[in-house]
Amino acid sequence: MWVPEKHRTTWEFYLGWQPELQTKMRNFLVNARNTGTVPNMIGWHNLGPSPGDVPETLSRYYRPLENELGIPGRPLPVVIEEHGSGGAKDFEGVPGSMIKHWAEFERYNVDHAMMGIYTNPGLLGNTLRRTSAGLKPNAGWQMMAWYKAMTGTRVDVSRWDTRRYLASDGVASWDDELRTVQILVGGEDNDVDVRVLGLARRGLTAVTNARIGGFRWNEFPDKVGGIDLPDSAVEFAVEAPMTGTYRLEVGYANGTTTTSTHQMYVNGAAAGTVSYPSTGAWFDGPTQDRAGRVAPVTVQLNAGTNRIRLQKGVGYAELDYAELKKTDA
Structure with a gap:
């Protein structure tokens, strides 16, 4: 569809609390409503170090604006066209940095989001590392592979340390067929305590097996070693x-x-x-x-x-x- 230039905001950076940007979003939505060209989804760029920018904008500015204007089909699916720390070129390769953004996207039902890929060309958004044997996945790639492999339905995760906003966070899912809870946690250098509640309501009242895995930025993940004794x-x-x-x-x-x-x-x-x-x-x-x-x-x-x-x-x-x-x- 053709949209007048003054209303073309979907490609722009959007923080709802900035009056100029909120006005542009309002103009875009009003024009789309009045011309019958409301999109199937709405998207914006959001580069920045704070994982809270998207939920703040979404819950306090964008969703109320949709309701105020009576946008047909609301709530529209939201796509974050670009997210990340912006200035830190290795952001997408650092699992602890990424997972805090993913956790907020999960909580606020962001339909899907895309990381920035223009730094360090050829490294898939900084998720590969250069080695003497060629390009190899780094820990950011491995964390995304784990995230992609999660099955079942989303489980709510509460940010347990509210003293510091950028503390650790996580995402989780429950696979009813496998009777398994899958949890990805990260964000800080030190140990993190994770409490899993409600297992009895899932029928896990007998023996429960836990598998814990992790990796450093540049090592192969989840290797199994120590198979050294006759019965290992x-x-x-x-x-x-x-x-x-x-x-x-x-x-x-x-x-x-x-x-x-x-x-x-x-x-x-x-x-x-x-x-x-x-x-x-x-x-x-x-x-x-x-x-x-x-x-x-x-x-x-x-x-x-x-x-x-x-x-x-x-x-x-x-x-x-x-x-x-x-x-x-």
Whole structure:
């Protein structure tokens, strides 16, 4: 649609408490209402260090303006076209900085938001790092991957430290099918206490297992090490859509000079060996960027949930991830 220049505000920075910007938004909405061109969603830029700018503008200025003007279809979905700290070029790569913005977007039902990507060209908005082995994800990328992987429905998170506005914050979800609460927390250098309430109302009254993961800015996330004793093992569940042959790819590092192995068990039965040729480095070593490789192995799975156990064999290996793929066999 064509909009007169004086009413073109959706591309601009918007803070509702600034009279000039509020007047521009008012003019835009009045014109859209009067000409029958109300957009399907409304968006604005919001670069700045404070995660509270968007909820303040949204709840105290924009939503009341929609109601005052009687905008059809209100409340319109809100899109934050650009957010971040602005001056700090590494903002998007710092999980603790990002998550405080995400938490506020979740609380105030922002439809979706986009980070700034124009600093440090080629690094996907500062979420990649340059290494001797090429571009590698940093902790900001990994935090976004965790956020993307959250399943289920949103769970309310209360900011527990109200003494300092820019203290830690978080996002959470509940997956009813998996009976799992997923929580991402960050924002400060020191330890953070997280209280999870209402588990009994979710039916979690017996044994509850907790998995806690974290990562530094430039390290591989969630490596599993210490598989060093004869009975040391990693066990996890996988879902197979049908009975058949699958390819299991295990990301690993083997900093020794010889091939290491794990004994594999599927649903309690011995199912062969996974071999890990030397990578020449561990995940947290000085040459960690060359550490990660993939060890493939074929497994027979039943339709539904299967439990796979990787138990220490010969030598030593650290594990990064396991990915399941259906074969043609």
